Amino acid sequence: MPNTKHAIIRYQALDKCFRNKSKRYFIDDLVNACQSAIENFTGNAEGVQKRQVYDDIAFMMSENGYNAPIEKDKMGRKVYYSYSDVNFSINNQALTESEALELKETLITLNRFKGLPQFEWIENITTRLEASFQFGEQANEIIEFDQNEFLKGKEFINTLYHAIINKTVLLVTYESFKSELNTIIEFHPYYLKQYNNRWFSFGQNPNFDNITNLALDRIINIEISDKQYAETSIDFKEYFEDIIGVTFDENQTPIEITIRIEKSLWPYINTKPLHGSQKIKQEQQDHIDISLQLIPNYELESMLLQYGERLTVLEPETLRKSLKERTKMMMGNYNSVDTMH
Numbered sequence: 258m259p260n261t262k263h264a265i266i267r268y269q270a271l272d273k274c275f276r277n278k279s280k281r282y283f284i285d286d287l288v289n290a291c292q293s294a295i296e297n298f299t300g301n302a303e304g305v306q307k308r309q310v311y312d313d314i315a316f317m318m319s320e321n322g323y324n325a326p327i328e329k330d331k332m333g334r335k336v337y338y339s340y341s342d343v344n345f346s347i348n349n350q351a352l353t354e355s356e357a358l359e360l361k362e363t364l365i366t367l368n369r370f371k372g373l374p375q376f377e378w379i380e381n382i383t384t385r386l387e388a389s390f391q392f393g394e395q396a397n398e399i400i401e402f403d404q405n406e407f408l409k410g411k412e413f414i415n416t417l418y419h420a421i422i423n424k425t426v427l428l429v430t431y432e433s434f435k436s437e438l439n440t441i442i443e444f445h446p447y448y449l450k451q452y453n454n455r456w457f458s459f460g461q462n463p464n465f466d467n468i469t470n471l472a473l474d475r476i477i478n479i480e481i482s483d484k485q486y487a488e489t490s491i492d493f494k495e496y497f498e499d500i501i502g503v504t505f506d507e508n509q510t511p512i513e514i515t516i517r518i519e520k521s522l523w524p525y526i527n528t529k530p531l532h533g534s535q536k537i538k539q540e541q542q543d544h545i546d547i548s549l550q551l552i553p554n555y556e557l558e559s560m561l562l563q564y565g566e567r568l569t570v571l572e573p574e575t576l577r578k579s580l581k582e583r584t585k586m587m588m589g590n591y592n593s594v595d596t597m598h
Contacts (some may be wrong), residue, residue, distance in 0.1 A: 263295050263298075263299070263303070264313070266291075266294050266295050266298050267291045267294065267295070267305070267309075267310070267313050268313065268317060268323075268347060269294065269347075269348075270287075270290045270291045270293070270294035271287060271290070271291065271310070271313060271314065271317065272317075272325075272346055272347045272348070273290070274286070274287055274290050274338070275325070275327060275338060275339050275340045275345075276340060276343070276345075276346060277339075278339065278343060281330075281332060281337040281339075282337055282338055282339070283332075283335050283336065283337045283338075284307055284310060284311075284336070284338075285307075286337075287310050287314075287338065288305050288306075288307055288310050291305045291309075291310060291313075292304065292305045314327055314338065317347065323347045323350050324350075325340065325345065325347060326340055326341040326342045326345055327339070327340060327341075328340070328341045408454065408455065408456070408474060409473075409474040410456060410472070410473030410474040410475070410476055411456070411473070413473050413476050413479055414449065414456060414473065416479050417446050417449055417458050417473075417479070418449060420446045420481075421446045421447060421448070421449070424486040424488065425446075425481060425482075425486060426443065426444070426445055426481075426482040426483075426484040426485070426486050426487075427443075427444045427445075427446060427479050427480065427481065427482060428441055428442070428443060428444070428479070428480045428481075428482050429441070429442045429444045429471060429476055429478075429479050430442075430476070430477040430478040430479070431471060431475055431476055431477065432475050432476075432477055433475060434475070439477055442462055442469070442471070443462060443463055443464075443482065443484065444458075444460050444461070444462060444469065444471065445460045445461040445462075445463075445486055445487045445489075446458050446459075446460040447459055447460045447461070447468075447489050447491065447493065448460070448493040448496075450493075450497070450503060452502050452503050452556070453502070453556075455472060455473070455474060456472075456473040456474070457470055457471065457472055457473065457503050458470075458471045458473060459471075459493065459496075459503075461487050461489065463487070467507050468491070468496075468507065470503055470504060498533075499511040499550070499551055499552050500551060500552050500554055500556070500557070501531075501532060501551065501554065501556045501557040501560055502554060502555070502556025502557070503556070504554050504555060504556065505552045505554045506552070509552045510552070511534075511550045511551055511552050512550070512551070512552070512553070512573060513548050513549070513550060513572070513573075514548065514549040514550075514551055514553070514570065514572065514573065514576060515538065515546060515547070515548050515570070515571040515572040516531075516546070516547050516548075516549065516561070516568060516569065516570055516571065517544050517545070517546050517568070517569045517570075517571055518544060518545045518546070518547060518567070518568055519543065519544055519567040519568070520542075520543055520544060520545065521567060522564060522567040522568060523545045526545075526547070531547075531549060531560065531561075532549050532550075532551055534548075534549050534550040534551065535547055535548070535549055536548050546571070553573075553575070553576050553579075557576075558576070558579060558580060558583065561580065562580065562583065562584070
């Protein structure tokens with residue numbers, strides 16, 4: 258079985274050699290052709306061994322490969338390789354069933370990016386591939402991703418992404434939920450994160466010591482600034498480890514949260530844990546008590562409330578009190594509606 262790393266690049270390089278009737282390709286020539294193709298594609302020189310090329314030739318000739326009509330001829334004591342059929346190419350072969358399935362799955366994944374700026378080419382290429390291989394629209398009918406097609410702010414993803422890569426300072430015109438007036442923020446972007454079908458960018462605003470969190474759907478405009486970019490040493494994978502969602506006080510530390518789960522809800526919580534820190538504390542006949550190590554925030558409360566009466570926070574008392582107040586307000590809202598009727 259050939260080494261799969263850069264295998265397609267090697268097969269294409271070998272295919273080109275075997276089709277060239279104006280030159281004889283000996284094993285050393287084939288090795289060099291594979292090495293050059295990989296270097297041109299990756300930018301890195303990578304050694305290809307003769308044994309690897311022999312394995313590639315065997316695979317291309319096999320039924321699991323391309324059934325390639327590769328023949329060997331001698332010139333003196335040396336052997337050179339070519340196709341016996343001058344019209345043959347691995348690129349002319351029909352897709353195997355497994356290749357077709359993989360391509361369909363790839364098209365499904367690519368379709369997630371339709372509508373995003375700088376990804377317009379995806380719609381064009383998927384349409385061409387679907388037409389070429391007669392996939393039709395079946396791939397789109399069997400799976401759906403939880404993505405808001407009408408979400409505002411998606412047009413800024415590309416600008417923010419490249420600003421992070423290129424370490425560029427931005428001037429962001431922002432419309433906060435807390436103010437009716439737009440503000441212009443000097444923003445040094447570090448990270449993009451999606452949560453609950455909304456996009457957020459995290460970076461530094463010189464007016465504040467802590468990391469600033471901007472919701473993309475509240476951004477009005479972005480301009481490039483020539484100010485010096487302030488770099489960060491924050492590992493944002495670790496930054497979000499102790500929270501649910503995107504908001505928290507950086508001065509807080511994780512605490513143990515104990516939650517009681519009704520047995521009827523437990524299979525869902527067990528197969529889709531509330532957080533990576535979830536552990537079972539004790540198991541009773543009608544409930545399971547679990548613990549989480551988290552920094553409480555609004556997103557955590559909202560997530561817990563969605564499970565209704567089948568989930569109860571036992572500790573800490575501060576979180577219990579906050580949830581009790583929110584449920585009382587919910588009851589008050591429904592009671593006031595009842596009195597109106």
